[in-house]
Amino acid sequence: MRTFALVRLAIWRSSLEQWTWRSFLITIVVGQAVTPLLGLFVWSAALPGSDTVATYFVVLLAVQLLTVSFEHHTLSNGIYSGTLSGALLLPQPVVIDFIGSNIGFRLWHVVFGLPFVALAAAVTSTHVTAAGLRLAVPAVLLAGTLRFVFTYTLALSALWTDRAHAVVGLGETVIFLLGGTAAPIGLLPQPLRSLGHVLPFWPMLGLPAETAAGMLRGSTLAAAYAAQIGWLAVLIALAVVIWRRGLGRFTAVGA
Amino acid sequence: MVRLLRIFGILFSLSLRRQVAFRADLVFALMLTAINLFATLTALAMVFSRTSSLSGWSADQAVTLVGTFQIVSGLREAFVEPSLRWLGKQVQEGEFDALLTQPAPAVFLTSFSSCAPLALTQTVLGAGVVGYGLARQHGMTPARIIAWAVLVLCGAVIMWAVRALLAAVVFWALNFDLDIVYDGLWRFAGYPISIYRRPLRLFLTYVIPLAVVSTLPASVATRSASLAAVPVGAGAAVLLCLLTVTVWHLGVARYTSATS
Secondary structure, eight states: OHHHHHHHHHHHHHHHHHHTTHHHHHHHHHHHHHHHHHHHHHHHHHSTTOHHHHHHHHHHHHHHHHSOOOHHHHHHHHHHHTTHHHHHHSSSOTHHHHHHHHHHHHHHHHHHHHHHHHHHHHHTTOOOOHHHHHHHHHHHHHHHHHHHHHHHHHHGGGGTOSOHHHHHHHHHHHHHHHTTSSSOGGGSOTTHHHHHHHSSSGGGTHHHHHHHTTOOOHHHHHHHHHHHHHHHHHHHHHHHHHHHHHHTTOOSTTO | OHHHHHHHHHHHHHHHHHHHTOHHHHHHHHHHHHHHHHHHHHHHHHHHTTOSOBTTBOHHHHHHHHHHHHHHHHHIIIIIHHHHTTHHHHHHHTTHHHHHTSSSOHHHHHHHSSOOGGGHHHHHHHHHHHHHHHHTOSSOOHHHHHHHHHHHHHHHHHHHHHHHHHHGGGGTOTTOOOHHHHHHHHHHTTSOGGGSOHHHHHIIIIISOGGGTTHHHHHHHHSOOOTTHHHHHHHHHHHHHHHHHHHHHHHHHHOBTBTO
């Protein structure tokens, strides 16, 4: 209960702080919207008349905004500047402030990104059902958590190297290729399609988009949820191990 | 002009020596560039595994376009971004004063005062991709290759002019940083302009002519587009340069140090 209260407080504090540089925040939202929009344009040109592809990319745009993660800026920069030492002294788990900051960012992304989603849906033949959206809610929550844990784990590389931003960038490149941004996973050629289905990147982005677009149903959807939960457990365990090993190396400024 | 080129040469040499001093960074930069290029080409291959034509562009033509885009992107990362990225902060904190006291135009120093020569690996890899794409074309003529090269040069000038123009917004709106918006717009140039809907296509052709960066050179080289595109591209580059220099003069005149 205390943890939830602390998280709520961290979200409130972070979102207020983020509001103070809202003009910059809007430009970040524009930047985040570009990749799914490019996918929409490219695949609409490649497969003209395919309503499913248009719907998928419009929903993917919404999922992208709902799952953005910037831990390479919050956590890694905190490690580089030494401000993480202040967080280590607080009587709460270090991760709470980063969760608050992450959710704050996502809230503003939804607020400022909603016009983009609405516009994209209006000019394409987007068709989503209420049932599809209901089924996608848990998938989006799990995807958001997965993406946070994944980015957080990669951002911890700042404890070993000064190239954490590039490490997170590499992770984002893999999400782009195998997560469903470069192409819906079902349109990938083999063996990339099979690889995409077993790795944790599709559950971070493409899976909730496919669920909302009505492309996943029944037992396939149940298996997809199981994969999300399984990968979440694996990535959390990995994050804990890396945090414990890396923390010993932290020496404030100069880590 | 010769003096500016000499200053540019010295700045580039200093930046290069600074960067090659860290060999691990050199290897890492090479690796990252290669991975990003691989990802871009893989994404393109995914599209062409489902279709043989992307708005009239074949796979080989699209590869030439991607290579051309990589060449100009490398130039952007090597010469323009390392300096212009900091303009907003310099104006906000009054550090821009120091540039105004230097014996060279402010727009020149702000654009090219520091470089990232390692980013030129992207240009080199892009040239390799273009070479591969062109080698698979039939009926290539030296005139078309020269026209492609001239248009790439025009594209590079337009890339700088638009970037500097957007950066100059800071002289009027101190907290309005358009760096990320330009990054986003820039990525639209990585695909044929014809895939976009009409309003966006017109915007990228006539308002912010990023079509000249990759679509126009690749069209001239691989799609038998008219060579008249060359003077059009050159005209657009000259006009944008004039506009950028004028806007910068007006912007610098408004600058009143840290209190501006």
